[in-house]
Amino acid sequence: MTVTHPKGFRASGVAAGLKPSGNPDVALVVNDGPDYTAAAVFTANRVKAAPVLWSQQVVKGGVIRAVVLNSGGANACTGSQGFRDTHATAEHTASTLRTTKKMMIGPGDVAVCSTGLIGELLPMDKLLPGVNAAVKALAADGGEQAAQAIMTTDTVAKNSVASRDGWSVGGIAKGAGMLAPALATMLVVITTDASADNETLDAALRAATRVTFDRIDADGCMSTNDTVLLLASGASDRQPSLEELTAAVTEVCHDLAQQLITDAEGATKHIAIEVAGAATEADAVQVGRSVAGNNLVKTAFFGNDPNWGRILAAVGTTTAAFEADRIDVAINGVWVCRNGAAAEDRSKVDLSGRDVRVTINLHEGELNATIWTTDLSHAYVHENSAYSS
């Protein structure tokens, strides 16, 4: 139920000593073809890690035959040496696959992803031997090992599959903090054995991420390293339509995104902010993100407090079309606010469970969007103050 579920892929995850814990920290995903088409989405952060700058070039080349990923260091803000290290990692991966696996592969066919602390060089004396071990460990059922090797503060590995008639889409993901609009510290590798050209893959991936990874927000912080890769092997010999492919990729992205939010650092609540009645979808997204990113709203939910006033105050900071005296707000189905003022008794709201649904009706139109977020807890503060990450 992972990246090696679609035919034509092998993967592995090994411990190279990058993590002080000794846990697995180098992952490899290889596309054995016959196709090597690919698409990618990267962080919108203008401070981009070396592996992001590298992989942007690789995907422009139109072929990805392997993805090498490491946890234990982001290789971000590491200057020209950091870029040389990423280049060396791709070179070493390609040459090892050529010599030991007889693959026809050059460094320009190898995407690189890194995650961990910003601002420190990677220990190449550990990473390169780790790549050797990862190549040796490649297996047709190695996807779950790869998912484990990219974990940082994640508490569980994230895997997903969408199966179709004769073909499938699989994925792995990591990311537990820095989840934000326009991606977050997430590394995601999605595979499919469908046959599709680069343009089709790109269209499917952008359509999928727009309504999944781009609509989760754990702490409003945008990472330097976010990467979502989609690799197609064509090994199923099926060629789904763009609509079929988009639906399957979206299913995997949605599942992985929900796993990310569920496992977000310190979260005690899984909160859906559903904005309805918006004049435009962009308005609905803007309002949802504003509420999802508001620390006072997030601390209120941590305290099981149905504080709809803080929700209205967050809506008020947006440029969306609305009139303050026409907004309705429900929390877990109780309409605590009608026409911008108190309505049903807030004490009727049951916040004892983990799942929270906030519904905001702007009464301006027909469009809607949902943003998923978490609460702001003591555990979040602890995790992000006690350790550098």
Place this chain on the structure above:
Amino acid sequence: MTVTHPKGFRASGVAAGLKPSGNPDVALVVNDGPDYTAAAVFTANRVKAAPVLWSQQVVKGGVIRAVVLNSGGANACTGSQGFRDTHATAEHTASTLRTTKKMMIGPGDVAVCSTGLIGELLPMDKLLPGVNAAVKALAADGGEQAAQAIMTTDTVAKNSVASRDGWSVGGIAKGAGMLAPALATMLVVITTDASADNETLDAALRAATRVTFDRIDADGCMSTNDTVLLLASGASDRQPSLEELTAAVTEVCHDLAQQLITDAEGATKHIAIEVAGAATEADAVQVGRSVAGNNLVKTAFFGNDPNWGRILAAVGTTTAAFEADRIDVAINGVWVCRNGAAAEDRSKVDLSGRDVRVTINLHEGELNATIWTTDLSHAYVHENSAYSS
């Protein structure tokens, strides 16, 4: 050292029973003239509390003779009844001052400010008798009582004075959370016995708030009730130039803004984000706010972690002119980042004290700005999750 330091003002603060604690919760500031000119700045939040909507009209009228303020309830998101309650409060204040103090005053001369929980109607049966008591308690040295009566989660009352030759500016402020760019849950009343027309007061107040209250950010949340009022009595018979008046008002605003940040909910650090070398002042402000509002930066400082990588990641989310490989960052004087990569050893940074200075040099131009903020602590989460506010 408060609003009653300038000549021509009386003030009071009384307990009306709005706060469950029984602490003072109704304040009154009266301008005894001979001038009654005024200026004001209000929240940019599009969801505005009833007293904000009311006071916006009052200040347009050009005369403010009294300001009545209450804590214990924001009167925000309270619909048409909330606005009628604000109107009734102004009516009652004016009629009580007319009948018991022989003042020539109508409701349109009375600004109203409220702070506390959003979404609940004020208990008018307690507030109006409180106004009577506040009128009765008016005193030429009552400013500090007024400052105490507007406190919510503030731990100390905020007062300030700037003295000049023959005239002065005084101020009171409240606000401890929801401090954000473009004002915050802050109520501020500034007085001066200088003589100045409304246009001069408006110019001085906007110039002062732009570089003081607009440059502090405790938790990125913008309030529905923020109000900064400037009242001039002309009682000193001095007419300072716009530059002189602006300097004195800025001095008081800066002092009060620093008091607000020092007392911000749960803060253990007082952090100055100084952005230098910016192409424009707007770029410097945007970068400073992005860093100041970043939860990962704020939790790092709570943990005494000089995590400059999180600072660069926050800079990267802005549209300011910069090149990632030219940015320098110092924390408390140690240049931990040069040219976008690690420089001096981060272990040299001493974060044991309360004051933190982050210096970011973009190397794009000559302009700069400083944003003041706080860390994100367990106490912040506790205060904002354990109580509705």
